[in-house]
Amino acid sequence: MKIDGVAWRPIRAEDDGETVTIIDQTVLPFHFETRRLVRMDEAAEAISVMRVRGAPLIGVTAAYGMALAMRDDPSDTALGTAYDTLHATRPTAINLRWALDRMRAALLPLPTAGRFARAWALAADMAEEDVEINRRIGAHGFDLLREIADRKGRVNVLTHCNAGWLATVDWGTATSPIYQAHDAGIDVHVWVDETRPRNQGGFLTAWELHQHGVPHSVIVDNAGGHLMQHGEVDLCLVGTDRTTATGDVCNKIGTYLKALAAADNGVPFYVCLPTPTIDWRVRDGVAEIPIENRAAGEVTDLDGALADGEVARVRVVSPGSDAVNPAFDVTPARLVTGLVTERGIVAANEKALAAIRTDDAAISLS
Numbered sequence: 001m002k003i004d005g006v007a008w009r010p011i012r013a014e015d016d017g018e019t020v021t022i023i024d025q026t027v028l029p030f031h032f033e034t035r036r037l038v039r040m041d042e043a044a045e046a047i048s049v050m051r052v053r054g055a056p057l058i059g060v061t062a063a064y065g066m067a068l069a070m071r072d073d074p075s076d077t078a079l080g081t082a083y084d085t086l087h088a089t090r091p092t093a094i095n096l097r098w099a100l101d102r103m104r105a106a107l108l109p110l111p112t113a114g115r116f117a118r119a120w121a122l123a124a125d126m127a128e129e130d131v132e133i134n135r136r137i138g139a140h141g142f143d144l145l146r147e148i149a150d151r152k153g154r155v156n157v158l159t160h161c162n163a164g165w166l167a168t169v170d171w172g173t174a175t176s177p178i179y180q181a182h183d184a185g186i187d188v189h190v191w192v193d194e195t196r197p198r199n200q201g202g203f204l205t206a207w208e209l210h211q212h213g214v215p216h217s218v219i220v221d222n223a224g225g226h227l228m229q230h231g232e233v234d235l236c237l238v239g240t241d242r243t244t245a246t247g248d249v250c251n252k253i254g255t256y257l258k259a260l261a262a263a264d265n266g267v268p269f270y271v272c273l274p275t276p277t278i279d280w281r282v283r284d285g286v287a288e289i290p291i292e293n294r295a296a297g298e299v300t301d302l303d304g305a306l307a308d309g310e311v312a313r314v315r316v317v318s319p320g321s322d323a324v325n326p327a328f329d330v331t332p333a334r335l336v337t338g339l340v341t342e343r344g345i346v347a348a349n350e351k352a353l354a355a356i357r358t359d360d361a362a363i364s365l366s
Ligand code: MRU
Pocket: 053, 054, 055, 056, 093, 160, 161, 162, 163, 164, 167, 168, 172, 173, 174, 200, 238, 239, 240, 241, 251, 252, 327
């Protein structure tokens, strides 16, 4: 996607063939900065402090992190250390393990001399696959928006957190149908959940949509139910960090409440996901998916721009109070209208998901 008319990706392999550049998402939207990742531990740091975030982008960054490790030391020991270090960065997004497993399976059988070249090429393949997967998700999701537009004109979509191009290599998942509909001339407007505590909606989704010229309004996280009751939301499109083999959807904290409100108001609730976000080993999302607990300071404090543009952190909770910060929740499959995947839109149940399962790790880019 474009920033001020220039095509960007949140991660990009450098022409030197041995380093990568990321957009540092911790300083958006008030500053735009890039950062060069040279060593594996820098990739791990970028994931854990959320310079890169979003399930698909976490996976691709980890793949490049593994490649950086192989450039410095292609031994089995270094490969194991890289796997463990990168895997420990964030616990919930399954794309991380999916990417690392795929890298390890490809690299371990090789002689050490060939490992870096193979790792670099495979990480690049995974990045390109992610772009194509998200393009296809958008093409399938486009039909949902077009059907509403044909019926009533303007389409009001509600989205939570940032499942946009910043969370992937390009297009985004939940935003891909939105961008494709907007580009095709459909009158689409997006309700952007602010998504406290880190404001990925108000900071990142709003910034992306603004850059692309998509009409949108940021709302506080508590406003969605009210808007749904008053017929102001035609459908919800969200992303996911891990979806179970039975269709339970783990996503940014607050997604579950939006699904409850959508069900109560008859608003379709769709989840956009690449199939690498499905954890085929997990059946009960609430019981089995590890939920990341992040620092209390993300709840008690907030970053923002002062009138003169300077970015400052302020306390927004009464001094002396503690806070807890579960970063994700699980929406049971029964609340999900459908799953928009690169292989089509399917019901959120075990049978429908099994029908699109393939053991091929890679997708065809043709
Ligand atoms: O904590 P984050 O910002 O990594 O959480 C991101 C989300 O919850 C996204 O909705 C999810 O990763 C899907 S991204 C296409």
